[in-house]
Amino acid sequence: xxxxxxxxxxxxxxxxxxxxxxxxxxxxxxxxxxxxxxxxxxxxxxxxxxxxxxxxxxxxxxxxxxxxxxxxxxxxxxxxxxxx
Amino acid sequence: xxxxxxxxxxxxxxxxxxxxxxxxxxxxxxxxxxxxxxxxxxxxxxxxxxxxxxxxxxxxxxxxxxxxxxxxxxxxxxxxxxxxxxxxxxxxxxxxxxxxxxxxxxxxxxxxxxxxxxxxxxxxxxxxxxxxxxxxxxxxxxxxxxxxxxxxxxxxxxxxxxxxxxxxxxxxxxxxxxxxxxxxxxxxxxxxxxxxxxxxxxxxxxxxxxxxxxxxxxxxxxxxxxxxxxxxxxxxxxxxxxxxxxxxxxxx
Numbered sequence: 001x002x003x004x005x006x007x008x009x010x011x012x013x014x015x016x017x018x019x020x021x022x023x024x025x026x027x028x029x030x031x032x033x034x035x036x037x038x039x040x041x042x043x044x045x046x047x048x049x050x051x052x053x054x055x056x057x058x059x060x061x062x063x064x065x066x067x068x069x070x071x072x073x074x075x076x077x078x079x080x081x082x083x084x
Numbered sequence: 085x086x087x088x089x090x091x092x093x094x095x096x097x098x099x100x101x102x103x104x105x106x107x108x109x110x111x112x113x114x115x116x117x118x119x120x121x122x123x124x125x126x127x128x129x130x131x132x133x134x135x136x137x138x139x140x141x142x143x144x145x146x147x148x149x150x151x152x153x154x155x156x157x158x159x160x161x162x163x164x165x166x167x168x169x170x171x172x173x174x175x176x177x178x179x180x181x182x183x184x185x186x187x188x189x190x191x192x193x194x195x196x197x198x199x200x201x202x203x204x205x206x207x208x209x210x211x212x213x214x215x216x217x218x219x220x221x222x223x224x225x226x227x228x229x230x231x232x233x234x235x236x237x238x239x240x241x242x243x244x245x246x247x248x249x250x251x252x253x254x255x256x257x258x259x260x261x262x263x264x265x266x267x268x269x270x271x272x273x274x275x276x277x278x279x280x281x282x283x284x285x286x287x288x289x290x291x292x293x294x295x296x297x298x299x300x301x302x303x304x305x306x307x308x309x310x311x312x313x314x315x316x317x318x319x320x321x322x323x324x325x326x327x328x329x330x331x332x333x334x335x336x
Contacts, residue, residue: 023185044183047236047284051182055191062283 007058008082017056018072021048033072049075057082089316092117094217095169096315097162099149099176099206102129104275105225106175107136108304109311113171114138116312121162121169123147124176149176149202150194159209168217171315172210174203175225177243179277181236181284192239199243200250207254211261218262221315224251225307228271228330244269248326255324264323266314271330273302299331 009017011031018029022040035041046066053059059079069075076083096113100106102124110120114137122130127146134144143166149155163169177199180191203224210216229237230244247267254265272278272293278301282290294301310329313319328334 021186043286043289044236046286047181048183048186050284051180051186060283063286064283067286 007056008084009056011076011083014076014079014083015072017052018049018075021045021052029072031071031073031076034070035072035075036070038072053079087116088318089116089312091170091312091316094118094171095121095167096171096173097121097123097145097159097169098173099123099202100225101133101175102126104175104277105270105273105304105307105311106173107133108308109173109175111136111138112305112308112312113173113315114142116316118171119143119166121145121166123149149198149206152197152201152205155202155205156209156212159206159215160212163212163215168214169210169220170217171221171223172206172216173223173225173311173315174206176202177225178240179280180240181281182239183236184238187239195239195243199240200246203247203250207250207258207265211258211263216261216263219320220263221319222254222263222265223311223314224265224267225311226267226269226326228269228328228333230267231269231326231328231334251326252324259323264314264319266319266322266324267326268307268310268314269326269328269330269334270302270307271297271328271333273304273307275304296336297331297333298335302329302331 015029016026019026050061053061057079061078065078096118098106098110101110101122110122110133114120119141121143122133123145124130125148130144134142178195180195207222210222224247226247227244229241251265251267307329310327
């Protein structure tokens with residue numbers, strides 16, 4: 001498994017991870033986007049997001065937390081301050 | 085009263101014994117009279133399992149099966165110390181739910197290594213002379229996901245499906261050495277692995293999973309019963325097969 005020496009990432013990296021999940025070109029997703037406006041933000045994307053934060057940030061999120069999010073900024077807010 | 089699954093005096097090894105199906109299997113085998121070697125990465129979890137076993141002479145053996153090449157030598161060392169194994173149950177496994185577009189080699193490698201490659205190396209170790217009694221039984225924990233597909237589980241399905249082919253070939257290859265090889269394929273049971281899945285799925289998705297089981301979600305003890313059946317003399321004439329323990333999940 002990929003090891004991260006410090007379990008954190010920049011906002012830019014976080015947005016790139018979301019672009020990768022959505023198979024969108026890098027730079028597509030912005031922190032102000034609503035989740036409803038993100039093309040491809042479906043149940044598979046949610047599972048992928050939970051796996052990504054698990055693996056790369058050490059955050060153990062659950063579906064209930066994600067359902068309550070409305071924006072990309074809300075997603076970043078779930079990550080225990082690890083988006084720097 | 086006759087107990088055809090009596091395992092009194094027999095030595096068994098269970099991987100993944102620190103939780104879930106592995107733990108419950110170890111408990112049941114001890115209740116049937118076996119001495120059990122408990123294997124997993126988590127020493128605290130293994131000690132907790134040991135506290136739940138019946139009878140004396142069980143052994144906690146913390147081990148990371150990712151040290152794949154060392155497995156045969158390790159089994160040989162254990163058997164020199166403890167005696168020959170009459171059964172080995174490989175319950176250790178990793179789960180991954182991820183759409184294919186995000187799968188990387190780095191992510192799938194440990195899934196394949198622990199779920200499949202370790203199974204092969206455990207079989208290689210078990211078949212060594214004096215490591216197993218004759219007869220003896222190897223049970224591999226596959227999954228309903230090895231029999232049917234599910235979106236987001238391609239790598240896990242591949243690893244569990246591979247065990248079915250492994251068991252068939254090994255059953256033929258090792259029959260002359262007194263070894264039987266079978267798989268058990270559970271569907272969703274109440275376990276730590278299911279709890280982890282629950283946090284990733286919406287309530288309606290979880291409801292769909294439950295309704296896909298005509299007999300409802302299972303219990304780890306249901307799977308342990310099937311494993312014990314195959315390990316004991318009740319499985320004497322069964323080899324190369326897969327027992328679906330799934331509440332009817334794969335019957336549809």
